[in-house]
Structures are given as C-alpha cells and as structure tokens.
Amino acid sequence: MMTSVLIQWSARLALVLAGSALVASCSRTPNAETTAIAPAEAEAGAACAPELAEIDFGIISTESQDNLKTQWEPFLQAMAAEIGRPINGFYATDYAGVIEGMGAGKVQLAWYGGKSYIEAAERSEAEAFAQTVNSDGTKGYYSHLITHKENPILQNIDVEQGNGDAYVVENAADLTFAFNDPNSTSGFLVPSYYVFAKNGVNPNQAFKELIFAGSHEATAQAVANNQVDVATNNSESMLKIEQGDPEAFEQIQIIWTSPIIPSDPVAYRKDLPDCLKEQIQTFFYNYDDAAVLEPLGWQGFDPATDADWNAIRELDIGEQILAVQNDANLSEADKQAQIEALNKQLEALQ
Structure with a gap:
C-alpha cells in the first residue's frame, strides 16, 4: 500500500511530466580544426585556467560513433574557437562511459540524458548549467x-x-x-x-x-x-x-x-575554475548557428540548474518504490523500511 508521501509524489509527478573497461572503451577524438585557433582567442583562453590546455567533452552513445561525430564535431570546433583551447569529443560505447569518465576527471564537460545526468551528479561531480531547446522551441521529448x-x-x-x-x-x-x-x-x-x-x-x-x-x-x-x-x-x-x-x-x-520528458542537460564538473565555467556558459547561452545545431535537433540552449532534473529523480525513486512494493522476496517489515528511506529521498527534493 502506498504511503501518503508516495501518493502526494504520484500526483506531483503526473503534473511535472505531463507539462529523462569503461574509459578505455571510449573514443577521444581531437578536433583537427581546433589546432588553428586564432592567436587572440588562444591568448584569452590561456588567461583562464591555463592548467587545462584542452577540454574533453563527453557524448552519450545514443547512436553509432560515426553518426555522433558527424553531428557533434562542427559544434565542438565552434566552441574551441570561442573559448580558446581545443575541445576533444569523448565518444563512449555506453552511457556509463561518460559518467565514469567525468568521475575520473577524464571528461570536463558532457551532454547527458536525464537519467545519466542524475547518476553523474550523484557520483561524478557533474553540475548541469544548460538545457537543450528543440528545433521547434520545445524543451521536452517522449x-x-x-x-x-x-x-x-x-x-x-x-x-x-x-x-x-x-x-x-x-x-x-x-x-x-x-x-x-x-x-x-x-x-x-x-x-x-x-x-x-x-x-x-x-x-x-x-x-x-x-x-x-x-x-x-x-x-x-x-x-x-x-x-x-x-x-x-x-x-x-x-x-x-x-x-x-x-x-x-x-x-x-x-x-x-x-508523458513528456524534460529535454537534455549539459553539465560540467563542479570543480572547474569559475572563469572557465563563465566562458562555457557564455558560449552555450549565445550559440545559435542553425547549420550546426540543426543536425543535433536543437535551436539552442537555455540556462538550467541541477534542480531542473528533480522530476527525473522523482521518477527514478518512484520506480524503486514500486519495485520494492512488488518484490515477493521481501518481508513486509523490509518493504516498509526501504519505502520509508526512499520517501525521505523524495521529501528532500521538495
């Protein structure tokens, strides 16, 4: 039987959603064109976080690596020119590759889905700062x-x-x-x-x-x-x-x-220098080259925070609660204890 907190959550979730050999298996692709960064841009980039001579950008494996590279490389090249340092595509063979890559410090920036982002935020120091905007101006998918x-x-x-x-x-x-x-x-x-x-x-x-x-x-x-x-x-x-x-x-x-799912987050590691975070934000919030964005299915990026994917966290916890309720191998006492712990996680998101 659902607790009162779960009942409240279910109603809230319906409103929210109706209105988300690891590093070795990944392909890190330096961008050939980023080696030709203009001197002024390179100098500006070096003035901020010179210890990060280049940035690895993680891309989850929604398609084949060849397809993803074709879609992403022009965007990564434009970003490199803007912030004055090479941006290397980090193409993982599975979603966990990007999560673990960021956790290990091998990836500084990443495009995630909602589920992979909340995993990365929990254990890989990921911090969302932007949300993709679809080509039609919406911020959701199915x-x-x-x-x-x-x-x-x-x-x-x-x-x-x-x-x-x-x-x-x-x-x-x-x-x-x-x-x-x-x-x-x-x-x-x-x-x-x-x-x-x-x-x-x-x-x-x-x-x-x-x-x-x-x-x-x-x-x-x-x-x-x-x-x-x-x-x-x-x-x-x-x-x-x-x-x-x-x-x-x-x-x-x-x-x-x-029901509708919030569109994708873009995140950087929490420990990036503030000046670099600001450069990255400025690029994303102002980038609108349709020829580059259209193959990605987007028209741009809106500012976002970690809390914008709490709906995905609620969905994840809700799935866990229902799994516990339906687990015939658990005693009623064990079910109640696990559900209470999960409800506390739900309460913390409100």
Missing part, C-alpha cells in the same frame, strides 16, 4: 515502444489509442524485448516505471528474451530487421532515423508514447 509494421502483434493493438504498453505487459512471456541502455531516460527509466513497475511486472523475468541493445539507433535497427518484437526508443531518435535511414523508419510502428 519515450516510445516500437515494433515492426508487419509484426502480427499489431492485430491486437490500437495504434491510434497507443495501448501497446498493455499488450506488452499481458503478453510478455511470448515476446522478445529490447531496452537500449540501463542509464537511458527514455530507453530504460521511463518505460520501466510507466509500463512495468506501475503494473507490477519485472521485465527481467517477464519476457521470452530481454536484451540491452545499447543505443536508440540499435533498438530501432533491431525492430526494423525483425530481431526483436518490441523495443524502446524516443521521439528525438525517431526523427533522426526518419531523416538518416528512411528505409528503416518505414518498417517501424510506434505502439506507446510516454
């Missing part, structure tokens, strides 16, 4: 469940109603399913809460086969190639797939859409 357009399960799903989540829960034992990454907001946390935890389902036990495909691109390809029955994805990635691989996009059918 998680999806997707299937192949010729999958027979569509005979039992009302696509217009988007009730594929109910079908997946009821028929999980007969389905193969793919999350993308356990640190993904839209590819793991959001469907874990709304589709599974709220319905008392443990996906690790429910499906005929469950895999973690890695990136959103990988889950889309797994569905398009009939390798899994159902997979997670999100609205931003589906738009990129439609633009970059229309043949695959034509094979994919969305069967469930989540």
Whole structure:
C-alpha cells in the first residue's frame, strides 16, 4: 500500500511530466580544426585556467560513433574557437562511459540524458548549467515502444489509442524485448516505471528474451530487421532515423508514447575554475548557428540548474518504490523500511 508521501509524489509527478573497461572503451577524438585557433582567442583562453590546455567533452552513445561525430564535431570546433583551447569529443560505447569518465576527471564537460545526468551528479561531480531547446522551441521529448509494421502483434493493438504498453505487459512471456541502455531516460527509466513497475511486472523475468541493445539507433535497427518484437526508443531518435535511414523508419510502428520528458542537460564538473565555467556558459547561452545545431535537433540552449532534473529523480525513486512494493522476496517489515528511506529521498527534493 502506498504511503501518503508516495501518493502526494504520484500526483506531483503526473503534473511535472505531463507539462529523462569503461574509459578505455571510449573514443577521444581531437578536433583537427581546433589546432588553428586564432592567436587572440588562444591568448584569452590561456588567461583562464591555463592548467587545462584542452577540454574533453563527453557524448552519450545514443547512436553509432560515426553518426555522433558527424553531428557533434562542427559544434565542438565552434566552441574551441570561442573559448580558446581545443575541445576533444569523448565518444563512449555506453552511457556509463561518460559518467565514469567525468568521475575520473577524464571528461570536463558532457551532454547527458536525464537519467545519466542524475547518476553523474550523484557520483561524478557533474553540475548541469544548460538545457537543450528543440528545433521547434520545445524543451521536452517522449519515450516510445516500437515494433515492426508487419509484426502480427499489431492485430491486437490500437495504434491510434497507443495501448501497446498493455499488450506488452499481458503478453510478455511470448515476446522478445529490447531496452537500449540501463542509464537511458527514455530507453530504460521511463518505460520501466510507466509500463512495468506501475503494473507490477519485472521485465527481467517477464519476457521470452530481454536484451540491452545499447543505443536508440540499435533498438530501432533491431525492430526494423525483425530481431526483436518490441523495443524502446524516443521521439528525438525517431526523427533522426526518419531523416538518416528512411528505409528503416518505414518498417517501424510506434505502439506507446510516454508523458513528456524534460529535454537534455549539459553539465560540467563542479570543480572547474569559475572563469572557465563563465566562458562555457557564455558560449552555450549565445550559440545559435542553425547549420550546426540543426543536425543535433536543437535551436539552442537555455540556462538550467541541477534542480531542473528533480522530476527525473522523482521518477527514478518512484520506480524503486514500486519495485520494492512488488518484490515477493521481501518481508513486509523490509518493504516498509526501504519505502520509508526512499520517501525521505523524495521529501528532500521538495
């Protein structure tokens, strides 16, 4: 039975969301063009934090490294010219690579999703300072469940109603399913809460086969190639797939859409010198080159703080509470103790 705090949280969350060999496995790509920084800009950059001759920028693995490099390198080059020092792309093979890279001091700046950011803020000294603004001016996106357009399960799903989540829960034992990454907001946390935890389902036990495909691109390809029955994805990635691989996009059918998720944070390490933080903020808050931003799906960045992703923290804690409530291996006393501890975490966010 939910405690009163959880009931209050559930109502609040509905309002918020309706209105988120490690370092060795990462690819650190110096930008060739950043070696030609203008002397005046280089001098200005050296005046602030000269001990940081260059900056490594972490990029979570939503797509293949080749695709991400194509999209990100022009932006990193523009940033290097602005702050007067090289900016190297740090392309991890999974989300944890960027989290751990920042924690180890190998990454000074990073683009995260909401779930990976709250992990990095908790254990890797990450501090959000900017939020992405979509090309249409909005600051949110959606998680999806997707299937192949010729999958027979569509005979039992009302696509217009988007009730594929109910079908997946009821028929999980007969389905193969793919999350993308356990640190993904839209590819793991959001469907874990709304589709599974709220319905008392443990996906690790429910499906005929469950895999973690890695990136959103990988889950889309797994569905398009009939390798899994159902997979997670999100609205931003589906738009990129439609633009970059229309043949695959034509094979994919969305069967469930989540409430809105806050758009992505950009964070730096808390211990960066203040003068460098100010330079970075100035660049992000004023950068508006559409030719560079459009391939990323954005029109710019708004100022943000750590608290802007408390909705993701609430969702994460809520998923944990429901998991405890539905855990048949826990005694009632153990459940109550764990739920009380989690509710205290919720109270601390309010």
